[in-house]
Amino acid sequence: MNAATMNLAASTMPARPASRGVSNALFGRPRTLLWMLLLPPLAWFLLFYLGPLLALLGQSVLTFDDFSMTVSNELTLANFKALVSDPSNLDIVARTFTMALAVSAACALLGYPIAYYMARYADARMKGLLYVAVMLPMWASYIVKAYAWTVILAKEGLVAWLVSTLGLLPLGDALLALPYVGGNTWSTSHFGRFLVFNYMWLPFMILPIQASIERIAPNLLLASADLGASPAQTFRTVVLPLSVPGIAAGSIFTFCLTFGDFIIPTLVGPSGDFLGTAVYKYQGAIGNMPMAAALTLVPIVVVGAWLWLAKRLGAFDAL
Amino acid sequence: MRSDRNAPRAPLALKLVVAGGLLFMHFPIAVIALYAFNVEENAFTFPIKGFTLKWFARVFERGDVMESVLLSLQVALLAALIAIVLGTLAALAIYRRQFPGREGINLLFNLPIALPGIITGIALLSSLRLMHLEPSTITIVIGHATFCVVMVYNNVIARLRRMPHSLVEASMDLGADGLQTFRHVILPGMATAVLAGGILAFALSFDEIIVTTFTAGAQRTLPIWLLNQLAKPREMPITNVVALLVTVVTTIPIIAAYRLIAGTEGVEGASK
Numbered sequence: 001m002n003a004a005t006m007n008l009a010a011s012t013m014p015a016r017p018a019s020r021g022v023s024n025a026l027f028g029r030p031r032t033l034l035w036m037l038l039l040p041p042l043a044w045f046l047l048f049y050l051g052p053l054l055a056l057l058g059q060s061v062l063t064f065d066d067f068s069m070t071v072s073n074e075l076t077l078a079n080f081k082a083l084v085s086d087p088s089n090l091d092i093v094a095r096t097f098t099m100a101l102a103v104s105a106a107c108a109l110l111g112y113p114i115a116y117y118m119a120r121y122a123d124a125r126m127k128g129l130l131y132v133a134v135m136l137p138m139w140a141s142y143i144v145k146a147y148a149w150t151v152i153l154a155k156e157g158l159v160a161w162l163v164s165t166l167g168l169l170p171l172g173d174a175l176l177a178l179p180y181v182g183g184n185t186w187s188t189s190h191f192g193r194f195l196v197f198n199y200m201w202l203p204f205m206i207l208p209i210q211a212s213i214e215r216i217a218p219n220l221l222l223a224s225a226d227l228g229a230s231p232a233q234t235f236r237t238v239v240l241p242l243s244v245p246g247i248a249a250g251s252i253f254t255f256c257l258t259f260g261d262f263i264i265p266t267l268v269g270p271s272g273d274f275l276g277t278a279v280y281k282y283q284g285a286i287g288n289m290p291m292a293a294a295l296t297l298v299p300i301v302v303v304g305a306w307l308w309l310a311k312r313l314g315a316f317d318a319l
Numbered sequence: 320m321r322s323d324r325n326a327p328r329a330p331l332a333l334k335l336v337v338a339g340g341l342l343f344m345h346f347p348i349a350v351i352a353l354y355a356f357n358v359e360e361n362a363f364t365f366p367i368k369g370f371t372l373k374w375f376a377r378v379f380e381r382g383d384v385m386e387s388v389l390l391s392l393q394v395a396l397l398a399a400l401i402a403i404v405l406g407t408l409a410a411l412a413i414y415r416r417q418f419p420g421r422e423g424i425n426l427l428f429n430l431p432i433a434l435p436g437i438i439t440g441i442a443l444l445s446s447l448r449l450m451h452l453e454p455s456t457i458t459i460v461i462g463h464a465t466f467c468v469v470m471v472y473n474n475v476i477a478r479l480r481r482m483p484h485s486l487v488e489a490s491m492d493l494g495a496d497g498l499q500t501f502r503h504v505i506l507p508g509m510a511t512a513v514l515a516g517g518i519l520a521f522a523l524s525f526d527e528i529i530v531t532t533f534t535a536g537a538q539r540t541l542p543i544w545l546l547n548q549l550a551k552p553r554e555m556p557i558t559n560v561v562a563l564l565v566t567v568v569t570t571i572p573i574i575a576a577y578r579l580i581a582g583t584e585g586v587e588g589a590s591k
Binding site for chain 1: 526
């Protein structure tokens with residue numbers, strides 16, 4: 001028996017002196033091995049990511065001449081001054097921030113019941129099905145999904161048809177007339193844009209919440225019930241607080257993705273820039289790279305702060 | 320979770336919300352599928368007046384569509400391959416070792432998906448300009464590979480963490496050297512995770528639009544083609560067909576990747 005296993009081991013793992021020499025040399029020097037593994041990815045990231053990123057931020061202190069439309073190497077803080085004092089820039093930041101918050105809240109509200117059902121009620125087969133059902137729209141092409149909504153919200157499109165067929169025209173018109181919510185048509189309303197953002201990021205909220213609810217030990221729920229809590233009380237005082245890390249993890253996606261997006265604000269919703277569209281315009285149409293660079297600092301700072309907050313809420317243990 | 324069998328059944332209201340949510344998540348894709356067969360040339364009017372298959376045939380006659388498809392496939396394949404190599408190396412380096420700067424490096428690999436794509440795109444573009452390089456297929460691949468690394472990295476690192484270290488110790492005890500242990504124990508253990516990460520990277524790249532907008536120059540990947548169609552439509556119904564085809568083509572690898580990851584979970588759970 002022993003001989004047989006040894007033979008097997010010998011036949012599948014032939015001793016090769018050359019490789020042994022190399023591997024002994026490497027395993028004797030874990031530091032060398034570590035750097036050999038780490039060097040290619042690290043070099044790639046320094047060259048194609050971190051380097052360009054720092055170079056971009058460096059450009060934010062250069063001067064852009066409005067008349068000649070050129071960038072000169074004169075150092076200035078004017079871009080940052082414009083960022084914090086120009087009302088139109090502040091408007092853009094406020095508009096993007098509010099939308100990102102609203103979308104995160106709505107995704108959490110709609111996503112929680114779905115995640116809860118998946119984690120607590122679905123049997124193994126159902127859970128697998130639901131998992132795929134949530135994953136597929138998440139992975140379906142972003143631009144196709146955005147495009148689908150422009151079709152749905154189009155004039156005389158599906159939403160307009162639905163509203164009039166169900167006899168909801170007065171309600172629809174009232175919604176469209178609301179300030180900060182409505183707009184001229186469904187496809188140019190704040191509501192339409194909000195809807196599309198929600199649709200896009202909802203799966204990113206469901207999956208982390210589902211994972212965090214699943215991780216709650218069943219005997220905690222039994223203990224809560226034994227101590228006389230009603231199901232509603234158990235939910236409020238045990239399940240909900242313990243799933244906060246999942247909500248925080250989901251909000252990283254919903255918030256950050258909304259904050260940096262510039263395709264949806266271009267395709268759906270009223271005029272008025274988002275951070276992404278503003279950055280895009282500054283660098284493209286105007287060629288003012290310094291101002292574009294200064295503006296990119298806003299998502300870096302805000303997203304960084306959001307990540308820090310989410311980390312404090314335990315989001316990274318829930319991912 | 321088996322004990323859930325005795326748990327109370329889900330309340331009706333919860334079931335309705337779940338059904339509604341799932342409907343919401345799937346109906347835009349269904350709408351696209353519906354409109355791909357729309358007989359009308361220039362309208363999104365609902366209800367649809369009639370159905371036809373002629374737009375499907377037209378897609379294959381359109382050279383610009385086919386060019387975009389080929390470019391997207393080429394880019395996604397290259398980006399996924401680079402991501403597989405870099406992501407796997409990074410995961411192997413990071414997963415068991417403690418060294419100064421480890422957390423920072425881990426953050427660095429995750430940064431391209433944490434920060435908005437517009438920042439990655441604009442940073443790359445401005446650096447290319449500083450170096451007087453023209454956007455091309457290579458620059459698209461570079462941009463894509465950078466944010467694709469994280470898909471492989473996170474998948475492989477998760478798998479390596481779940482792999483019991485006792486297997487490695489056993490292999491060494493039986494006289495295998497480091498390379499042999501890697502080839503016969505670690506590599507087979509992580510292979511499906513590498514493959515799944517690669518497939519996800521492929522799908523991510525195939526679909527990416529924001530970074531591509533900046534690094535593509537005059538090149539048109541399929542998502543850029545679709546975006547251009549939205550601004551300047553030429554044969555609008557073609558867009559619906561292309562959109563439907565893209566959805567179908569990306570769905571298959573995703574299910575494959577999901578199976579690769581899910582299929583091994585039980586085995587590893589049991590070995591713990």
